[in-house]
Amino acid sequence: MATGDVEVRNWFSNARSALGEHYGALFPAQKAYVNAFIFYGLYLSTKPFGWEISEGFLYFALFSWGMALTSDLLSFYGRLADAALGKLLLLVVVGGGANIAIALSAQVVNEITGVDPSKFVHTIAFISVFTAVVLIHIALSVLFVLGLGIGFIYLVVHWTGDDRPIAMLFPWYQSGDSVPHKRLTVTVRVVSFMAVCWFAYSWAADGQTGYKAFVDDKARWFLYTFEMFGNAPCQLLDSQRLAFLGDGQVLVGEKGGEGISFKAQQCVVGE
Secondary structure (H helix, E strand, O other): HHHHHHHHHHHHHHHHHHHHHHHHHOHHHHHHHHHHHHHHHHHHHHHHHHHOHHHHHHHHHHHHHHHHHHHHHHHHHHHHHHHHHHHHHHHHHHHHHHHHHHHHHHHHHHHHHHOHHOOHHHHHHHHHHHHHHHHHHHHHHHHHHHHHHEEEEEEEEHHOOOOOHHHHHHOOOOOOOOOOOOOHHHHHHHHEEEEEHHHHHHHHOHHHHHHHHHHHHHHHHHHHHHHHHHHOOOOOOOOOOEEEEEOOOOEEEEEEOEEEEEEEEEEOOOO
């Protein structure tokens, strides 16, 4: 066997071993980031050929990136929840967000029915899940605007290699000298989170009109299906259902070709 072939094989074997050692020393979130970059590189290299597998590489890259972000957010949540101030902040955010989501849901129900939304608490609870998504997007949009400056400061201070100014500016920070490739990891984390905030900011600016129509449609469907009845003292068409409001008033829902519509009226027996 030629000496050159042996040297090439030894070089590849040593490179593979070195890469394996470096990869094995990484934390799970770091491995997920590396996997995301590898899959995205494979996607870019195969995309010009029009191969269907390139889309698969892209999906794997997005999945790995999402897993890495999820791991980082859970780690940050754990650190925040360990501190008394962090627990208070989480309580304020979750409690306040839940109340705002319920209030927005009540507004949605009032808009589509024109009556007191407190009569339909189940629909309000159902829609609050969708309005919570809106609140999360708004919060991420605000973080994007604020984070442009804060993230830059965080990266600049981090690359100085001194933990003291970081701990002074960011009280929740904990020294992680044992983290391999710490500076690069922090940079990737900040850029990834800012990318998520940028997507949320773009959606908040351009996509809320369509999302509001989607939420209104789901509210109509839930209210008509689960909070209205097909049998009543007053006569109903096959496509109609009603909910009792009190004092002889009912809310009639009618399913037609253009969707579900509602109107309040008197329920007169025999009519």
